[in-house]
Amino acid sequence: MKAIQLHYPPEWAHCYGCGYLNPMGLHLQTYWNRERKESRTAFTPSPHHTAIPGFVYGGLLASLVDCHATATAAAAKADAEGLDLEKTPLRFVTASLKVDYLKPTPLGPELVLVGRAREVKGRKVVVEAEVYAGEALTVRGEAVLVQITEGFGG
Numbered sequence: 662m663k664a665i666q667l668h669y670p671p672e673w674a675h676c677y678g679c680g681y682l683n684p685m686g687l688h689l690q691t692y693w694n695r696e697r698k699e700s701r702t703a704f705t706p707s708p709h710h711t712a713i714p715g716f717v718y719g720g721l722l723a724s725l726v727d728c729h730a731t732a733t734a735a736a737a738k739a740d741a742e743g744l745d746l747e748k749t750p751l752r753f754v755t756a757s758l759k760v761d762y763l764k765p766t767p768l769g770p771e772l773v774l775v776g777r778a779r780e781v782k783g784r785k786v787v788v789e790a791e792v793y794a795g796e797a798l799t800v801r802g803e804a805v806l807v808q809i810t811e812g813f814g815g
């Protein structure tokens with residue numbers, strides 16, 4: 662299965678969190694499960710992602726939620742509308758991002774993110790995401806993603 666981010670054309674692939682063309686980026690790769698209607702990704706923070714010794718920096722966790730949510734939005738919209746991302750790539754930007762840090766996230770183990778779309782409406786998708794360190798749910802996020810149109814940022 663191909664990661665959602667790898668469907669992005671090059672001009673959409675420079676993002677620090679998930680762009681495959683960003684040499685300094687996190688290169689997050691998100692996968693969509695059509696049966697479960699949920700997305701997954703995994704990321705193992707490095708020692709330089711420290712907040713308090715032994716625990717992951719919250720800004721990094723927000724970045725993971727952010728980029729996992731943008732990809733989840735693309736997959737959920739494609740799923741809802743019967744689109745093939747291979748033929749019709751979709752790209753979303755973050756309009757709003759809320760992150761709740763439920764407990765400290767240990768630095769060392771692989772983190773797993775799970776995402777679900779709560780709402781798919783027009784250009785807007787609302788995504789809920791969870792970050793797990795092993796069995797422990799440490800972060801819960803919610804993002805509003807808006808599909809970009811031609812002339813974005815202009």
Ligand SMILES: CCCCCCCCCCCC(=O)SCCNC(=O)CCNC(=O)[C@H](O)C(C)(C)COP(=O)(O)OP(=O)(O)OC[C@H]1O[C@@H](n2cnc3c(N)ncnc32)[C@H](O)[C@@H]1OP(=O)(O)O
Nearest residue numbers: 672673676731752753754755756757783784785805807813
């Ligand atoms: C070359 C390109 C490369 C593009 C490469 C893309 C890289 C992606 C990177 C990954 C993620 C990021 O970090 S992105 C970087 C951080 N984000 C940004 O810089 C985005 C800056 N903001 C914007 O450009 C704009 O505000 C947009 C695009 C988000 C929305 O503006 P718009 O296009 O005019 O949309 P608009 O009609 O107002 O809103 C559409 C729907 O979304 C809702 N909505 C809009 N903003 C919000 C909000 N803050 N909170 C809640 N909901 C909101 C509206 O109520 C509406 O819902 P309803 O009434 O229909 O229900």
